Amino acid sequence: MNQHVPVTEGDVIARRNALVLACAQALGGASPAIVISLGGIVGSQLVADKTFATVPVSLMQLGLATGVIPAAMLMRRFGRRSGYLIGALIGAVAASIAAAGAGGRMFWLFCLGTFMCGLYGSFVQSYRFAAADTASEAFKPRAISWVMFGGLAAGIIGPQSVFWTRDLTPAAPFAASFLAQGCLALLAIAVVSRLRPPPVTAVKQAGGRPLGEIMRQPKFIASVTAALVAYGLMSFVMTAAPLAMVGCGHSIGEAALGIQWHVLAMFGPSFFTGKLIARFGKEKVTAAGLCLTALAAIVGLHGLSVAHFWLALILLGLGWNFGFIGATALVTDCYRPEERVKVQAANDFLVFGSVAIASFSAGGLLNAGGWDSVNWLVFPPVAIALVLVAWQGLQKRAAPAAL
Structure with missing residues (x-):
């Protein structure tokens, strides 16, 4: 080639x-x-x-x-x-x-x-x-x-x-x-x-299956669940982290730098994430991202120093990159070309809606249960998403996907 x-x-x-x-x-x-x-x-x-x-x-x-x-x-x-x-x-x-x-x-x-x-x-x-x-x-x-x-x-x-x-x-x-x-x-x-x-052109939006039929596909459910978990948990923990840092006696500047390292970790790997997906597969990269998100919570539970917060935020950013980009790639297997616009819009609405809900929940949980509660809540959604992604990977190997 x-x-x-x-x-x-x-x-x-x-x-x-x-x-x-x-x-x-x-x-x-x-x-x-x-x-x-x-x-x-x-x-x-x-x-x-x-x-x-x-x-x-x-x-x-x-x-x-x-x-x-x-x-x-x-x-x-x-x-x-x-x-x-x-x-x-x-x-x-x-x-x-x-x-x-x-x-x-x-x-x-x-x-x-x-x-x-x-x-x-x-x-x-x-x-x-x-x-x-x-x-x-x-x-x-x-x-x-x-x-x-x-x-x-x-x-x-x-x-x-x-x-x-x-x-x-x-x-x-x-x-x-x-x-x-x-x-x-x-x-x-x-x-x-x-x-x-x-130039602006009129795009013909005809044909394709009903959106409900597409969204009922097991592979769509697995893909969107992984995207929801990867993005939702990232938003959930990230929203609470600066408040938790200040509450633990760290400075505003240290909290802002923590977010800086987090955002760098979110976007930095993007140059080679596609190559990793091509080499190892969408399911494996998505699963790796979910595991990194869980690892971020483990780090958060093990200490309250600046280093612990920063490392947790970096791992959280890496987990988002692999998990969300991998899940987005999985979603592209769920629709035909003529169905692209409506499926992408539905996916984005579900993902960003979950991000909003997660963000709304973060402050209340942090105030009620502290930083540890925020981190403990990460594990159940990650486990559910990992099971669905693993199941989808097994199904894909057992029989070629057909749209």
């Missing part, structure tokens, strides 16, 4: 778009990192009942879940570039509202801002698909990898923004960090305006 496929004339535009989207990912992807680093901490300062401390982070996840389908419809109607411009504008307004809520000590306003940050995220999460829109089949993997590299940069930019701005407004703690988040969104507007997407 030819390993070096020349870039076609059409891929000149694709390379440009991939670079633009990688930069936009670095800026837009920093937004959730900032909210995750500070949302629970600011929430605990604004609300008397600490059970609700992580609600701002949970609302960001809810905003992401509820925004996925409207964002897709908007971009289908008006095109990628227009949609991304609107999304970045929403991000700038959202950050300003969050800053006003933090500075004015208004919990409801802060929550509104973080919810809108989630709406912005529903646009950002589709950058990887947009990178492939104008790419040839040969260039698509590289185009997506470039955007994933932007996610790696976002893992540095977000927490570092918190580190350098957290003390700039002593009278309004952390308001400057959210204003910095808004500035990043404004920069993203300038970046995505350079996107050169393909």
Whole structure:
């Protein structure tokens, strides 16, 4: 097989778009990192009942879940570039509202801002698909990898923004960090305006099986369960971790750096995860990710030092990468080409909905039972997902899958 496929004339535009989207990912992807680093901490300062401390982070996840389908419809109607411009504008307004809520000590306003940050995220999460829109089949993997590299940069930019701005407004703690988040969104507007997407066309959505029939497939159930567990548990533990660190006497800066290492671990392996899947199979890589998630909980149960928290967050990020990407690859075995759009939308809605629920649960459990309770809750879902993935792997070897 030819390993070096020349870039076609059409891929000149694709390379440009991939670079633009990688930069936009670095800026837009920093937004959730900032909210995750500070949302629970600011929430605990604004609300008397600490059970609700992580609600701002949970609302960001809810905003992401509820925004996925409207964002897709908007971009289908008006095109990628227009949609991304609107999304970045929403991000700038959202950050300003969050800053006003933090500075004015208004919990409801802060929550509104973080919810809108989630709406912005529903646009950002589709950058990887947009990178492939104008790419040839040969260039698509590289185009997506470039955007994933932007996610790696976002893992540095977000927490570092918190580190350098957290003390700039002593009278309004952390308001400057959210204003910095808004500035990043404004920069993203300038970046995505350079996107050169393909023209908007009417896509025929005919044929294919009913969605209910597809979702009843055992392999779909196993795949989506693995994705739900990988992403949901990552969100659950990650949301609680900064609050737990501060509660154990560690600094805000150490908590933010922990999130930075976590996000780097989430995106860093993406350059070779595909190769691992090709070599070892989707089921094995997914199972490895789930096992790493369980290992993160084991580390969390064995100590409360900064090193324990950081190592747990790194393992959690690695577990998400292998578990979620592997599960996503498994989902692609469940549908025909003409069924792709509706199945992907259903998958994303289920996954991000579970992320929102997990995030909402984290604060209450942390407040009621402590950090140990958060970690103990990881094991049952991981066990269920591992059984389903292993069963699916055995079924696949016993008889070739047929759509």
